[in-house]
Amino acid sequence: MDILIQQIVSGLATGGIYASLALALVMIYQATDVVNFAQGNMAMFSTYLAWSLLQAGVPYWLTFGATVVIAFVGGLLIERVVIRPVEGAPILTVVIVTLGLLVIFTSIAGWIYSYIQKPFPSPFPSEPIKIGNIVFGAHDLGAIGITLIMLVLLFLFFRYTTLGLAMRAAAQNPVSSRLCGIRVSWMLGLGWGLAAAFGAVAGMMVAPVVFLDPNMMGGIQIYAFAAATVGGFTSPLGAVVGGFLVGVTENLVGTYVSFIGTELKLTVALAMIIIVLLVKPSGLFGRTTVRRV
Amino acid sequence: MPALLEAQDLEAQYGWTKVLHGLSFAVEAGGITTILGANGAGKTTTLRAVCQMVKTGGQVRFDGGRIDGKSTEDIVRLGIAHTPEGRGTFVDLTVEENLRLGAYARRDRSGLAADYAKIYEYFPVLAQRRRQQAGTLSGGEQQMLAVARGLMLRPRLLLLDEPSLGLAPLVVREIFRIVRAINQEEGVSVLLVEQNAAMALDLADHAYLLETGRVVMSGPAADLKKDDAIRRSYLGY
Numbered sequence: 001m002d003i004l005i006q007q008i009v010s011g012l013a014t015g016g017i018y019a020s021l022a023l024a025l026v027m028i029y030q031a032t033d034v035v036n037f038a039q040g041n042m043a044m045f046s047t048y049l050a051w052s053l054l055q056a057g058v059p060y061w062l063t064f065g066a067t068v069v070i071a072f073v074g075g076l077l078i079e080r081v082v083i084r085p086v087e088g089a090p091i092l093t094v095v096i097v098t099l100g101l102l103v104i105f106t107s108i109a110g111w112i113y114s115y116i117q118k119p120f121p122s123p124f125p126s127e128p129i130k131i132g133n134i135v136f137g138a139h140d141l142g143a144i145g146i147t148l149i150m151l152v153l154l155f156l157f158f159r160y161t162t163l164g165l166a167m168r169a170a171a172q173n174p175v176s177s178r179l180c181g182i183r184v185s186w187m188l189g190l191g192w193g194l195a196a197a198f199g200a201v202a203g204m205m206v207a208p209v210v211f212l213d214p215n216m217m218g219g220i221q222i223y224a225f226a227a228a229t230v231g232g233f234t235s236p237l238g239a240v241v242g243g244f245l246v247g248v249t250e251n252l253v254g255t256y257v258s259f260i261g262t263e264l265k266l267t268v269a270l271a272m273i274i275i276v277l278l279v280k281p282s283g284l285f286g287r288t289t290v291r292r293v
Numbered sequence: 294m295p296a297l298l299e300a301q302d303l304e305a306q307y308g309w310t311k312v313l314h315g316l317s318f319a320v321e322a323g324g325i326t327t328i329l330g331a332n333g334a335g336k337t338t339t340l341r342a343v344c345q346m347v348k349t350g351g352q353v354r355f356d357g358g359r360i361d362g363k364s365t366e367d368i369v370r371l372g373i374a375h376t377p378e379g380r381g382t383f384v385d386l387t388v389e390e391n392l393r394l395g396a397y398a399r400r401d402r403s404g405l406a407a408d409y410a411k412i413y414e415y416f417p418v419l420a421q422r423r424r425q426q427a428g429t430l431s432g433g434e435q436q437m438l439a440v441a442r443g444l445m446l447r448p449r450l451l452l453l454d455e456p457s458l459g460l461a462p463l464v465v466r467e468i469f470r471i472v473r474a475i476n477q478e479e480g481v482s483v484l485l486v487e488q489n490a491a492m493a494l495d496l497a498d499h500a501y502l503l504e505t506g507r508v509v510m511s512g513p514a515a516d517l518k519k520d521d522a523i524r525r526s527y528l529g530y
Contacts, residue, residue, distance in 0.1 A: 162397065169383055169394050176381035179344070180442070181369035181398020 002133050007251045013140030014209070014223075015247020016147035020202035021217075021224035022231065022239035023154065024195040029233045031171045031191030032083075034094045038101035040217030040224065042078070043199030045105045046071040047207050047216075048113050050200070051120060060123045064204060068197045075196025079189040087185070109214040120207035143205040150201060151240045154194075158236070167191060219266055223250070226269035230276050232286025241285065246272060297322040297356060297482050298343065298373075298450055304350035305335075305342040312338045313506045315351065320450065320499075325476050325483040327493040327514065329527060330503035336486040337378045339503070340452045343484075344368050344375050355450070370398045374443030375452040381442075382435045384428030388419055391427050391438055395445030412441045415471055433464035440468065444475065450482045451475070457489045465489065469496050490527035494518045502527075 021040060028036045036042075050067040054060065082101065086093050124142035128135045158164035170177045170187035177184050202224075203217065210216050227246045231238025246269055254265045276283060296319035305313040313335050320326040330336050342349045344365050353361040360368050369375070374395075383391050392412065396405060413420035416437045422430060427438060436456055443451055453472065457465040469492055475481050487493035494500060494514045502510040502523065510517065517523050 162393065165386075165390055165393060166397055169386065169390075172385055173381065173383050175346075176377065176383060177394070178346075178365045179369060179375045179377060179381060180394045181366050181446070182394070183366050 003255070004252075006134050006136075007255050008248055009134075009136050010140055011248035011251035012244055013137065013143050013247070014251070015227075015244035016144045017202050017206045017209075017220065017243075018223040018227045018246055019147050019240040019243025020150060020198055020205065021220060022227035022243045023150065023236055024198040024202070025224055025228045026231075026233055026236055026239040027154075027191055027195040027198065029228070030236075031167060032094070032188050033171070034091060034098070035225075035233075036101075036192075036195065037095065037098040037221075038105060039098075039195065039199050040221030041102045041105035041109075041214075042071070042075065042196050043203035044212075044214060044217045045109050046074070046196065046200035047120065047203035047212060048109055050204055051113075051118060051207075051212055054121065060121065064123070064201075067200050067204065071200035072193040072197040074193075075199075076189045076193035078196070079192035083188070083192065084185065087188070106214045113214070115214055117211040117213045120204070120212045122208035139208055146201065146205060147240065147243070150198060151236065154198075154236055163190075222266060223247070223269045226272045228283075229273045230283060232283025235283065235285035238283050238285030242283070295322065295357075296320060296354075298484065299354040300339075300343065300351065301354075302351035303339070303342055303353065305338050305347045307338075307347065311506070312347075313342060313349075316503070316506070316508055318501050318508060318511070320482055320484045322482055323476075323480055324499060325473075325485060325497045326499045326501070327485045327487055327497035328501045328503055329487060329490045329493060329517075331488070331527075333505075334503040335506040336488075336503055337454055338506075340375060340377075340454050340484070340486055343452060344373065366398070369446065370400070372446065372449040373452065374446045374448035374450070376439045376443045376454060376456070378454040378458075380435045380439040382427045382430070382438060384426070386427055387424055388427050388430070388438060389423040391442050392419075392445050395442035396447075399446055401447065408445060408447065412444060415444075415474070416441050433460050433468070436460060436464075436468055437471075440471065440475075444479075444481070448481060450484065453483060453485045455487055456485075457487060457492065465492065472496065490523070494528075 021043060024039050025035060028034060046067055049070055050063050053063040053066060082097060083094065086097055122139040124138040129138055129141065158168060166182045167187045167190060170182055170184040174184045206220060207216065223246055227242035228239050230245055231242025250265050250268045253260055253268050254262055298320040301317050303313055303316040304311065316339060328336050328339060338347060341347045343353055345363060345368060346365055349361060352359060355371055355373065383394065392409065418434055419438060419441055430438060456468050472483060473496055476483050485493055485497060494517060497514040500511065500514045500517045501508050
């Protein structure tokens with residue numbers, strides 16, 4: 001029983017990281033209908049920037065804030081410079097561009113920082129927290145908390161601010177949005193900026209666990225895809241629930257199904273993607289639009 | 294009275310195809326002007342050209358200043374609300390959110406609450422459905438929402454694209470009644486594009502007849518209504 005609870009909590013912790021990245025994916029998908037394959041590697045690159053700041057002696061939480069801001073500006077710039085020229089192009093074109101970005105970020109990170117793994121600090125205490133017989137990693141609990149805080153902030157932003165509403169509108173109906181005076185093209189840029197900021201948080205939360213290297217987000221991005229698919233690509237809440245679900249499932253299956261172990265864990269994510277697409281393609285929380293014609 | 298909106302030699306094209314061949318027309322401040330024409334005459338394109346949503350040539354003046362060459366978003370900010378063909382509903386958002394978006398570009402944000410109240414007074418059905426997803430509204434309700442969304446800008450000019458399209462006659466009559474009320478009570482000038490010539494001529498005080506991208510006739514609505522050719526071709530009696 002103790003092992004079960006422990007596995008669930010550590011599943012929730014990795015799930016929180018998948019959830020953050022899935023949130024970023026969903027945000028860009030909602031704003032532009034495009035899945036950004038470079039999301040994970042943008043996050044990886046932001047984490048390297050954070051590492052550089054920490055090396056320069058900047059305190060952790062200041063680094064955290066600065067990295068989020070830099071990532072936001074960077075995401076916005078990438079949209080303006082690289083994505084905007086292909087804005088009206090077929091979706092496949094944009095997807096290929098994001099794949100190009102993925103390769104570019106990996107290479108640049110490798111070139112600047114080398115491919116040798118680097119340790120990345122956690123802001124949370126290293127002593128585990130013990131409740132009864134069960135031991136929780138403080139970093140695990142912290143990562144879960146940060147994911148939840150981000151979800152709440154995002155929800156409040158999209159639900160209650162005019163800018164958030166305008167972003168949703170621009171994603172849904174660009175022509176009508178323009179007629180409402182919304183600068184649609186900037187809304188897409190903002191979406192990319194926000195997504196990059198969220199990705200940066202995911203990167204900084206995962207790096208203490210997997211160590212920092214240019215390919216650290218590879219597997220995590222697949223889990224994030226699984227999370228977004230399970231929860232529904234149109235629902236930020238779904239992305240978070242999906243992330244936790246994928247994290248816990250992966251952990252439990254890895255622990256209790258002996259032939260899967262750690263080696264076949266990633267397969268679980270892929271299996272979840274396929275099952276969800278077969279059974280409920282819009283995901284658990286995805287909205288199928290009701291329309292009267 | 295000087296014209297609020299004035300187009301001179303307005304041209305528009307989609308790709309290589311020219312759709313408007315040098316239109317000139319004006320909308321008087323405080324008036325209702327209508328542009329009539331059959332399918333494909335270029336009515337919708339005329340409105341789109343005013344808002345620079347298509348490639349255009351010629352001059353458009355609003356309140357004396359040139360607006361051709363400006364972006365659509367900036368033109369909206371000058372106080373021109375465009376209720377587009379097909380209503381342009383944000384189907385996944387609620388009725389209330391649709392209205393909030395209508396007010397997005399508004400400079401003067403005072404009196405916003407009062408304006409919501411006024412809109413719900415003009416369109417009581419929208420008040421009942423304010424928390425409902427807009428895509429679930431009926432066609433007539435969505436048309437009302439489209440007009441209401443435009444009004445939330447507190448515009449000086451309302452461009453209305455075929456509000457009667459696909460709606461039951463009773464609903465159309467209701468919408469036209471509201472448009473007239475808005476024109477008279479709020480002083481919003483209206484440029485109405487319509488196929489339903491009879492109703493449009495009853496509502497408008499000035500009218501233009503469009504054929505294949507050219508103005509073939511214009512004058513006070515009452516005069517056009519009496520014209521034999523118009524009566525036969527567009528009014529059908």
